Structure formats: structure tokens, C-alpha cells
Amino acid sequence: MTLLSAAGLTKAYGGVRAVDGVDLAVDAGQMVAMIGPNGAGKSTCFGMIGGQIRPDAGRVQLDGVDITAYLPKARARLGLGRTFQVAQVFTSMSVGENLAVATRGAALPLLLDRVGLAGAADRPAAALAYADIKRLELALALATGPRLLLMDEPTAGMAPAERRSLMTLIAGLARDDGLAVLFTEHDIDVVFGHANRILVLDRGKLIAAGAPAAIRADARVRAVYLGHGDGSC
Amino acid sequence: MTAAALASYLLTGLAGASSLFLVAAGLSLIFGVTRIVNFAHGSFFMLGLYLAATLVEAFGRTPLGFWGGVLLASAAVGVFGTIVEILILRRLYGAPELLQLLATFAVVLIVKDAALWLWGPEDVLGPRAPGLRGAVVIFGRAVPEYDLLLIALGPAVLGALWLLLARTRFGRLVRAATEDREMASALGVDQARLFTLVFALGSALAGLGGALQLPREPASLGLDLAIVADAFVVVVVGGLGSLPGAFLAALLIAELKALCIGLGVSKLTLVIEFLVMAIVLAIRPHGLLGRPEAAPRASAVDADGAGSTPPLAWILLGAACLLPLVLGGYPLVLAIDVLILALFAASLRWLVGPAGLVSFGHAAFFGLGAYAAGIATVKLGWPMAASLALAPVAAGIGAIAFSLVAVRLSGVYLAMLSLAFAQIVWSLAFQWDALTGGSNGLVGVWPSADVSGKPAYYLLTLAVVALAWLALRRFERGRLGHAIRAVRDSPLRAEAVGLDVSGLRRAALLVSGALAGLAGGLFAFSKGSLSPETLSIPRSVDGLVMVLLGGLASPFGPILGAGLFTWLQDEAARRVDFWRALVGLVILALVFFVPRGLAGFFGTHRR
Numbered sequence: 102m103t104l105l106s107a108a109g110l111t112k113a114y115g116g117v118r119a120v121d122g123v124d125l126a127v128d129a130g131q132m133v134a135m136i137g138p139n140g141a142g143k144s145t146c147f148g149m150i151g152g153q154i155r156p157d158a159g160r161v162q163l164d165g166v167d168i169t170a171y172l173p174k175a176r177a178r179l180g181l182g183r184t185f186q187v188a189q190v191f192t193s194m195s196v197g198e199n200l201a202v203a204t205r206g207a208a209l210p211l212l213l214d215r216v217g218l219a220g221a222a223d224r225p226a227a228a229l230a231y232a233d234i235k236r237l238e239l240a241l242a243l244a245t246g247p248r249l250l251l252m253d254e255p256t257a258g259m260a261p262a263e264r265r266s267l268m269t270l271i272a273g274l275a276r277d278d279g280l281a282v283l284f285t286e287h288d289i290d291v292v293f294g295h296a297n298r299i300l301v302l303d304r305g306k307l308i309a310a311g312a313p314a315a316i317r318a319d320a321r322v323r324a325v326y327l328g329h330g331d332g333s334c
Numbered sequence: 335m336t337a338a339a340l341a342s343y344l345l346t347g348l349a350g351a352s353s354l355f356l357v358a359a360g361l362s363l364i365f366g367v368t369r370i371v372n373f374a375h376g377s378f379f380m381l382g383l384y385l386a387a388t389l390v391e392a393f394g395r396t397p398l399g400f401w402g403g404v405l406l407a408s409a410a411v412g413v414f415g416t417i418v419e420i421l422i423l424r425r426l427y428g429a430p431e432l433l434q435l436l437a438t439f440a441v442v443l444i445v446k447d448a449a450l451w452l453w454g455p456e457d458v459l460g461p462r463a464p465g466l467r468g469a470v471v472i473f474g475r476a477v478p479e480y481d482l483l484l485i486a487l488g489p490a491v492l493g494a495l496w497l498l499l500a501r502t503r504f505g506r507l508v509r510a511a512t513e514d515r516e517m518a519s520a521l522g523v524d525q526a527r528l529f530t531l532v533f534a535l536g537s538a539l540a541g542l543g544g545a546l547q548l549p550r551e552p553a554s555l556g557l558d559l560a561i562v563a564d565a566f567v568v569v570v571v572g573g574l575g576s577l578p579g580a581f582l583a584a585l586l587i588a589e590l591k592a593l594c595i596g597l598g599v600s601k602l603t604l605v606i607e608f609l610v611m612a613i614v615l616a617i618r619p620h621g622l623l624g625r626p627e628a629a630p631r632a633s634a635v636d637a638d639g640a641g642s643t644p645p646l647a648w649i650l651l652g653a654a655c656l657l658p659l660v661l662g663g664y665p666l667v668l669a670i671d672v673l674i675l676a677l678f679a680a681s682l683r684w685l686v687g688p689a690g691l692v693s694f695g696h697a698a699f700f701g702l703g704a705y706a707a708g709i710a711t712v713k714l715g716w717p718m719a720a721s722l723a724l725a726p727v728a729a730g731i732g733a734i735a736f737s738l739v740a741v742r743l744s745g746v747y748l749a750m751l752s753l754a755f756a757q758i759v760w761s762l763a764f765q766w767d768a769l770t771g772g773s774n775g776l777v778g779v780w781p782s783a784d785v786s787g788k789p790a791y792y793l794l795t796l797a798v799v800a801l802a803w804l805a806l807r808r809f810e811r812g813r814l815g816h817a818i819r820a821v822r823d824s825p826l827r828a829e830a831v832g833l834d835v836s837g838l839r840r841a842a843l844l845v846s847g848a849l850a851g852l853a854g855g856l857f858a859f860s861k862g863s864l865s866p867e868t869l870s871i872p873r874s875v876d877g878l879v880m881v882l883l884g885g886l887a888s889p890f891g892p893i894l895g896a897g898l899f900t901w902l903q904d905e906a907a908r909r910v911d912f913w914r915a916l917v918g919l920v921i922l923a924l925v926f927f928v929p930r931g932l933a934g935f936f937g938t939h940r941r
């Protein structure tokens with residue numbers, strides 16, 4: 102079942118088309134990765150889906166509802182959760198207070214346990230290491246009980262082992278709860294290890310979309326992206 | 335009105351637009367490059383006017399003397415601006431906005447007292463421009479030649495600045511810094527020098543704007559805040575950092591004002607400014623030609639509403655109840671002042687700290703409450719309890735009106751808007767004779783018989799303030815208070831988890847405004863009379879100084895701050911002639927040496 106679909110998403114800054122006519126769809130239970138070099142337009146795409154950026158053209162649908170004109174808070178109520186490239190948490194509060202703001206009394210310990218912050222409820226957010234801040238942010242995104250989760254570089258700043266465990270957690274949520282996940286990631290191992298589908302963006306345009314094996318074999322993708330050498334841009 | 339009359343009003347408007355543009359252009363340039371909102375910009379203007387008056391008098395009223403005096407005054411103000419930048423602002427570029435704004439306000443206070451000392455309290459009248467004393471008949475009406483010169487000067491200065499920015503290396507650096515600070519610093523621009531130069535240029539422009547007013551208006555000590563409020567409106571409407579925007583906005587506002595005068599509704603001039611700003615910002619939150627600010631800067635100093643009410647608070651409250659037994663007369667009057675100001679400062683601390691909304695016009699809400707209570711008592715004959723209850727309601731309504739425009743803004747935009755709002759409320763109090771008594775104010779706002787004695791009124795004030803303070807503290811630590819703090823910490827995250835960011839900001843303003851209004855109501859009955867001073871900009875700044883003195887981190891800060899401030903002011907006003915300058919120096923000392931407030935010394939709980 103298609104949960105998220107976007108058609109013709111376009112955003113220009115000055116003369117530069119940051120995102121240019123992007124179509125995409127994510128099904129419930131599916132993990133979709135969006136990859137592309139720096140400045141390809143990934144975060145801008147996420148902003149338009151999440152409601153932080155108003156598109157110049159194009160439509161966004163969540164579970165059949167046209168949400169193009171909705172504010173982020175309305176999208177959140179419809180079941181859209183997201184994390185940001187630069188993690189956004191409530192820095193003046195403790196971990197527990199952070200989640201209390203986001204949830205309406207949902208089970209806190211469970212949530213913390215899920216993201217690997219068990220027992221940290223009383224720690225001030227400002228004192229967390231960056232990887233833990235990312236975890237807290239994920240917990241905040243999950244606290245509203247989303248059906249669609251957008252994650253902009255969820256594992257940036259984490260050690261390889263941490264990356265794997267975080268992505269395994271997310272994959273579990275997708276599999277067990279039918280969460281639809283769209284994420285960007287520069288770590289190619291993470292991408293090919295966890296994504297069911299991959300979208301490749303270059304200079305605002307979608308240049309390829311398909312299963313990991315097909316993307317790996319795609320000549321254009323290799324040229325603009327994977328061909329860069331170490332594959333981690 | 336005939337077409338000819340209309341045309342002549344529009345011409346006058348054009349002349350006004352030019353001088354407005356000169357001031358606003360400097361402010362905008364300085365902001366664009368240094369990201370500092372320079373409160374002292376109006377003071378630079380005022381200084382330019384005073385200096386020009388003195389210099390032209392000294393040089394003689396020949397064309398050479400006049401123009402030499404004007405240019406020299408402008409240059410002198412440029413030098414003065416440079417000194418201010420090097421001595422004060424240079425140390426504050428990375429500091430929270432609140433501290434920067436306060437530091438520039440300290441300069442306002444010091445310049446004002448310096449001008450008082452140098453030129454005295456009387457207005458100084460300048461000569462008319464030699465060679466341009468006549469008038470030209472246009473559309474059958476006489477238009478002063480000097481106005482025509484000013485009309486030409488505005489676009490000329492815009493053109494010159496444009497050339498400077500487009501064609502010179504300095505200009506390229508200025509544009510680079512305005513558009514992208516990181517890039518500019520990466521390019522290896524000597525930032526310190528660039529900032530100083532821009533500040534010099536901006537202040538010289540303000541000085542020039544002031545000096546050029548010489549034949550048109552007398553130099554007076556009230557010009558600083560009046561001008562800076564106008565300039566804020568122009569810069570905000572035009573878009574921060576945009577010179578063509580500033581020009582357009584100056585034109586729009588000056589013409590609308592001229593039209594209001596032409597149509598015989600001159601009282602509308604003050605409100606029209608706010609209306610224009612409200613409409614423009616509602617449609618374009620970044621002004622006519624402004625662009626969105628990159629990332630909002632980290633909000634003020636950390637604020638933390640945690641911890642239970644310590645026993646100390648209850649002991650203090652108990653001691654405060656017993657105070658009338660040992661204090662009487664004047665000290666008790668001061669104690670009432672402290673209580674009222676503590677509530678005022680607490681409402682402001684809540685807004686600036688936990689809610690993260692920097693206000694430079696908080697006295698507007700205090701004054702709305704005070705005047706509402708006063709008017710209900712004096713003009714409507716309401717009983718005291720009803721009048722006092724009206725105070726927070728009236729201020730709350732004012733806060734909601736303000737928030738309609740304000741919630742979309744943040745940071746410096748909000749600070750400037752709040753200043754403009756306060757200036758407008760002040761003007762209403764000043765000019766609406768029938769309702770507010772105008773500059774004479776209202777008299778006879780006496781409390782009811784049972785609390786007319788000072789000790790009784792003190793206890794009433796103590797009860798109201800203590801309850802309001804506790805209620806605010808509960809609110810701050812409750813669900814809504816946390817949500818509001820969440821919006822301050824990260825509006826992006828708050829929205830993404832479904833919080834109503836605008837609604838929460840509105841709620842924060844409403845609570846803060848209503849409590850300030852309550853303080854104002856108590857103030858009205860404690861003094862028995864009201865004047866526009868009650869809600870003037872300096873009172874807003876007093877509030878900020880108290881908050882800063884006490885520190886943002888603790889809810890006890892405002893109490894400490896209000897006490898210290900009242901004591902300091904009382905001592906200073908009695909012993910020193912130029913106490914305003916002294917307050918300015920105290921602000922600077924605070925900003926530089928104890929930016930986290932004195933409550934920080936007493937070990938506020940940081941978890």
C-alpha cells in the first residue's frame with residue numbers, strides 16, 4: 102500500500118533548481134533510501150515532504166490525503182514523523198522532558214529503550230554526545246506514533262557498529278509495525294544493507310530508482326555517484 | 335483636498351522620506367554586516383543635529399560655513415561610531431542578541447546625558463540653509479527650496495551607496511558579509527576592520543541625516559528614541575539589510591504620514607506606521623525586499639524553570655509580610671515599588687528567557703494595564719477591585735493584538751517590532767488627551783479606603799504579586815510552559831511533533847502581557863497618578879536591566895533584580911546628576927562581566 106507519494110516536486114533558490122520535478126512513492130513497511138552527492142537536493146526534498154519548505158510546484162500525498170498545503174504540525178497529526186540533518190531536540194530539557202513534550206503520555210521507558218537510551222530519562226539533552234542526540238531525536242520523531250518516518254542522515258556522526266544497530270532498529274519498526282521509512286544516507290554500506298528501494302538524486306533530478314541490485318548496476322549512477330571512489334562522498 | 339494641495343503634501347513627504355532613508359540606510363548596513371541592531375542609531379542622528387548646530391554657529395552662516403558644519407558633524411559622528419564599535423560592540427559579536435541590544439541601549443543613555451551636559455535641556459534651534467532660504471512655487475503652493483534639495487539627496491545617497499557596494503572592493507566585502515558570513519570569513523576578509531568601517535559609515539550616515547535636519551527641526555533630547563523607532567520600522571518594512579528596501583519603505587511611510595497630515599488626521603500618523611508594518615510583515619515576514627534569515631541564532635542565555643520552590647522563598651515571603659512593622663514612610667513606598675517591578679520583571683523574564691521572545695517594549699503592557707485601571711477609576715468611576723481586574727485584561731488584549739503580527743517573527747525582528755509597538759502605545763497615551771489626559775496624565779487614581787494606607791496597600795501588593803509570581807512559576811513548569819520552552823529551543827522540532835508554534839507563542843505573550851498589565855494596575859493605584867512616562871521605552875529597558883541583573887536562569891532573578899535596581903536608581907538619582915549615564919555604565923558592566931546575572935552567583939540549579 103502506498104503511504105507517501107510525491108509528484109513533480111520542484112524548488113528553486115534564485116536561479117538554482119535545488120529539486121526539479123521529483124516523483125517518488127514509499128509503501129508501508131518499506132525502507133527507501135534517497136542518495137546523491139552533496140547539494141543534490143535531498144534535504145530540500147525532505148523539507149517539502151515534511152512541510153518545512155513550500156514547494157514551487159508538485160504535490161505530496163500521505164495515505165491518499167493531499168497534504169501539499171498542510172503545516173508541519175498538521176502533517177505530524179496525520180502520522181508523519183521526521184528527523185533533521187542537524188539534529189533538532191529541546192536542548193534546555195532533560196531527555197524525559199523532551200519526550201513528555203512530544204508525546205501525550207505514551208510509554209516513555211519503552212521508547213527510550215527502543216532507541217538505546219534506556220535509563221537516560223533524567224540526563225540533560227545538552228550533555229548528550231552527538232550520537233545520543235540523534236537517538237533522542239529519533240525517539241522524538243517516534244513519540245508521535247508516525248506511520249511515515251523521514252530521516253535525514255540518521256547515522257551521521259556515529260561509529261559503524263552504532264550505525265548498524267540503529268538501522269536494524271528502524272528496519273524492525275518497518276517490518277513489525279508497517280512503518281514507511283524514507284531516509285538519506287552517505288554511508289553506502291548502510292544504504293545497500295537496509296534499503297528495499299533506492300532513489301538517486303543528482304543536481305535536483307531523480308536519475309534512477311529501483312532495487313539495490315539494479316542501482317548498483319546502473320551506469321549513470323556509477324558515473325555521478327558511486328564512481329567517486331570510496332563511495333562515501 | 336485639491337490635486338495641487340495633494341501634490342504639495344506628497345512633496346513634503348518626499349523630503350521626509352529622504353531623511354528617514356539616511357538614518358535607516360546606516361542601520362540597515364550595520365545590521366547586514368555585523369548582525370547587530372544598533373539602538374544607538376537614533377542617538378547618532380541626534381548627535382549629528384546638535385553638532386551641526388554648534389559647528390554652523392561657529393563657522394558662520396555662510397554657505398561654506400553651513401555645508402562645512404554639516405559635513406564635519408557627520409564625520410565627527412562617524413568617528414564617534416567607530417569608537418563605540420571598537421570599545422564596546424567588537425567584544426559582543428558572538429553574544430546573545432539581548433546583550434547586544436542592551437549594550438547599544440547603554441550607549442543611548444550615555445549619549446543622552448552627554449548631550450544634556452553639553453547642550454542643556456533646552457531645544458537648540460539651527461539656522462536656515464544660506465542660499466536656500468526661499469521657496470519655489472509648485473502647483474500654486476510654496477515648497478521650501480531646502481525640501482527640494484533633500485528630495486534630490488535621498489536618491490543621490492542611495493545611488494552613491496549602490497555604486498560603493500557594486501564597484502569597490504569594500505563594497506564587495508560588505509555584500510559578501512551581508513549575504514554569507516561564513517563565506518566572507520572563509521575568503522579571509524579581515525572581519526574586524528570591515529565591521530569597524532561599516533560601523534563608521536553607518537554612523538556617519540545617521541549623523542548626516544541629523545545634521546541635514548538642522549534647518550527643519552530643533553535639536554532636542556527626545557529625538558534619539560523617536561528616530562530610532564522610526565528607523566526600525568523603515569528597516570523592518572524594507573527588509574533587514576536591504577538598502578533599496580529601506581528606500582522604498584522610507585518613501586511609503588513618509589508619504590502615508592504626509593497624507594495623514596494633509597487629510598487633517600495627523601494623529602493617525604503614529605498608528606499608520608504600525609499598520610503599514612503589520613500589513614507588510616503579515617504578507618512578507620522578511621519585509622518588502624528582505625530575504626529570510628539563514629538560521630535563527632541561538633536564543634538567549636539558558637533558562638531553567640526546574641527545582642521546587644525552596645524554603646528560602648517562604649521565609650522571604652514571611653519576612654516581607656512583617657516588613658510594615660519595621661518600615662514606614664518612604665522606605666515602604668520603595669518596597670511597594672520593588673514588589674511591582676518584581677512582577678513586571680518576572681513577566682519579562684518569562685518572555686525573554688523560557689519563551690525566547692526578546693521584547694524591547696514590555697512597558698507597553700505595563701502601561702496598558704496602568705492606564706486601563708486609571709481610566710476605569712477616574713473616568714468611569716469603577717471600584718478599585720474592578721479596575722485592578724481590568725488591568726491584566728486590557729494588557730492581555732494588547733498582547734494578543736501585538737502577537738497577531740509578532741508570532742511570525744523572531745529574534746531581532748521581534749525586538750524591533752516590540753519597540754515600535756511600545757512607541758505607538760506611548761504616543762497614544764501622549765496624544766489622546768480626552769482619554770489619557772495627554773502629557774499631563776491622569777490624576778486621582780486612588781485606592782479604595784480600606785487599602786489607602788501605605789502598610790495596607792503594601793500588603794495588598796505583596797499578596798497579589800506573590801500569587802501572580804507563584805502562578806507564573808507553576809505555569810512555567812506545567813505542560814504548556816514546557817511546550818512554550820520547546821518552541822524556543824527548536825521551532826522546527828516543535829512543529830514536527832505537532833505543536834502549534836504560533837499558538838504557543840501567542841499564549842506566552844498573553845501570559846506575559848497580562849502579568850505586566852497587572853503590575854501596571856498595582857502601580858497606578860500606588861502612585862495615584864499616571865503619565866506617559868509610565869510606558870515609555872526607558873521603562874522597558876529598566877525591566878530588561880532588572881532581568882539581566884537577576885539573571886535569566888532563575889525565577890528568583892527578577893525579584894533580586896528589581897530590588898537591586900530600585901535601590902541603585904534611588905541612590906543614584908539622589909546623589910548623581912547624570913544618573914542615566916550611570917545606569918548606562920552599569921548595563922555595560924553587567925553585559926561584559928556578569929552576562930548571566932547576579933542570581934548566577936548564588937548557585938542556581940543547573941542540572
Ligand SMILES: Nc1ncnc2c1ncn2[C@@H]1O[C@H](COP(=O)(O)OP(=O)(O)OP(=O)(O)O)[C@@H](O)[C@H]1O
Binds near residue numbers: 117119137138141186
Ligand atoms: N535556503 C536555501 N537558499 C539557497 N540555496 C539553498 C537553500 N537550501 C538549499 N539550497 C541549495 O539547494 C541545493 C540542494 O541543497 P540540499 O540541502 O537539499 O542538498 P542535500 O542533497 O541535502 O545535500 P547534503 O548531502 O550536503 O545534505 C544546494 O545547492 C544548496 O546550496
Ligand SMILES: [Mg+2]
Binds near residue numbers: 143144145186
Ligand atoms: Mg542534506
